[in-house]
Amino acid sequence: MAHEHDTTPQSGDADQYDFAALQDKWLPRWEALDPFRAGRPGDTRPRKYVLDMFPYPSGDLHMGHAEAFGYGDIVARYWRQQGFDVLHPIGWDSFGLPAENAAIKRGVDPKGWTYDNIAQQKASFRTYAPSFDWSRELHTSDPEYYTWNQWLFLKLYEQGIAYRKEGQVNWCPNDQTVLANEQVIDGHCERCGFEVTKKSLTQWYFRVTDYADRLLDDLNQLEGRWPSKVLAMQRNWIGRSTGADVEFEIEGREERISVFTTRPDTLFGATFMVVAPDSPLAAELAAGAGPEVQERFGTYLHQVQSETEIDRLSAERPKTGVFLDRYAINPVNGERLPIWAADYVLADYGHGAIMAVPAHDQRDLDFARAFDLPVRVVVDTNAPITGAIPVIPLDEHGVPMLPDEAPSENPADTGEALTGDGRMINSGPLDGLSKRNAIRKAIDLLAERGTGRASKNYRLRDWLISRQRYWGTPIPIIHCAECGEVPVPEDQLPVRLPDAEGLDLRPKGTSPLGGADDWANVACPKCGGDARRDSDTMDTFVDSSWYYLRYLNADDPTRAFDPAEAEKWAPVDQYVGGVEHAILHLLYARFVTKVLFDLGYLSFTEPFTSLLNQGMVIMDGSKMSKSKGNLVEFAGELRAHGTDALRVTLAFAGPPEDDIDWADVSPVGSAKFLARAWRISGEVSSPTDVEWKGGDVALRRVTHRFLADAPGLVEAFKFNVVVARLMELVNATRKAIDSGPGAGDAAVREAAEVTAMALNLFAPYTAEDMWERLGYEPTVALAQWRKADPTLLVEESVTTVVQVDGKVRDRLEVSPKVSTDELEQLARASAAVQRSVGDREIANVIVRAPKLVNIATRR
């Protein structure tokens, strides 16, 4: 501070940070440079594939898009600066219901509506400046794309993975249409709010359940690379449970009935059997029981089927059911078990029938108490369990307690089923065993007698992919009266979607495509006779299940994707998107990837190596919505603050996976920071070839600490911390200019250059302009990340904290290379320490050189 510097900013526009001018200036120049095209011939850089979940073209970008694409772009730009050829493509998930709904409501063409939206949204994207390789842009609604959906369908069909069956599907009685599971919100239709019911229809499915074990087990590979929340949700959704299938003889029936149970150890506690009322089995059993039972059952079934999802959602409601006047025989003890039909048993899980053990299952107990059925305890949950050896509990006199008098509470009285571990009682050969051992032994027993075996079941159901909708991929199947289902030959693909013109798109329970007779009536590819095309279209989740592969060769008209390109780029290194797709999309993409692996097209089994889920942008503590009047419009924010300030604000707000409350953040503050950084680039007065070594060491230390730390922070998605560290660097530079060595110092130029280079991740326009003002050619996006100088990372001296009994008593300035012994001597010599220790005896000295010494005294 001994010398003076002229730090007065020059007046005039040259020193006014104007984000709009920067955007106008750089956008056309970048587009001319086209720096983000990946996979150029001869490019020898290592590769990275960074992918954002592609958007549905709703017309404009919103804050959620800004956040997600902003994060994806940080990662893409980062890897580019680390020397990678980065593939960062973009496309449009452009099939789907909103286009069709708009068409119905306003009488417009779904195609025109969709492509208009894309054009509009693309314009917003340009200003927001993500570093996309636009040359690979795809639209799932183009025949060039969906023809490969059809190809995929045919491959799955050949494998028996795509199949048609009749099943219970979600049905909206108001809209007269089938709904996907994801379109049922709390039992209501997401479009009209009507209560959803079930209807039996013949639909196309993909056999996801065949892959259940792999989908579950392979999640272990993703541990630590995917959010644990998503892994948990997928595990939960797949819901594997292990147990046994047990076969019961039925009086008056040839074949035995299988039930699935996770508790074969409690077989001796079974007191009745329950079948799902809406299963064929229930109908058959009732039919065999005489007219009175049949009538009772019919009434009950009718009642069950008229129930809405809402009713079924309530687990609290009382149990209902009817006795079928039939009996099953318990295979382990020959007991007669009455058979009931009750809707707490689901037709499509396990075998649609259960053995009821009311003493040890809460649902069975509730049912037993409602209908006064017997309850038999077979596990003494009060008995201590020691490893594999059963321990017989003693009573207060030291006498071993006999099994029959052991349990203290009777579930029939308390209403609480005993579900814990314990010692088997009243169970013949299983008596005395622990739960785990009893399960094993029960399965052995059943296997010996040929009445059961170990078994697994899943909560996961097969994927219903057919939709009675227009705006989707036509299913490439032809129905022939003679030949049945005939797949469209591959060389006749694509089956193009007919024009919407003249079709009635209103939902009426059948596919609009069925009304396009010219389109639907075709000759059977097999026999040449009259036949009709399948009129359903595919779930749009089929489109998104493999799109990451299409980007690799988006223009190739000869195949869905090139396995050689897949070998080069895939799997995706970094996937970014919303947690709302935690199950459906991600599960389907994982499934399709495994199928393609099995077919020999891919060499990997998981599509997305690492996953980042961004949180939501909220306002005033709650989700933004028009009705709440707390909407933050992306377009308005962009106009007010510009791309860079928005992107910095989103990156700086907190951990990316947390929700961002727009009321808590300050885009104005971000703009100030950017202006501050930008101004520095105009003040630097040293030449581009200045020697760094001559620069101010204190500032250089800050710069190089940043260079050393930022990569790890970016890779850990701690974008907020990187921005904070950049702010620190800018503050330090400002200080060096104003009250340090001044704007001409080499360290100031170095800091400004590093700031520009790093700001490229968050604020591309500001970074580029700084780069130019510092004397470089565009583009900073391709400038390589500087290596930190290790000699600048070690301090000349560090502060050692000296504690006595954990409390800080002194600080010592020492060399970072100080030895443990030396440091201990220094600490012991400290006057403050000696005063603090007093005359107490020193029990232990912990030295963590060079940072800390803790002296523990005997107390």
Added chain:
RNA sequence: GCUCCCGUAGCCCAACUGGCAGAGGCAGGCGACUUAAACUCGCCCGAGUCUGGGUUCGAAUCCCAGCGGGAGCACCA
């Protein structure tokens, strides 16, 4: 009901995974520049980490219990 995650300055968030609770921002205060204001620049103010136990030389960090908030699943045998 079950499972998981999170509680740090007025607010948003850091803290090398056990070693000085503060990197950064917002808000607030003071000052410089200005006729004044805005802008800009500088300085300042700030919690002992939700509560109660435990482990440890040492706990925001690990363990147990509770309180508060959020998310997912919910008759899946």
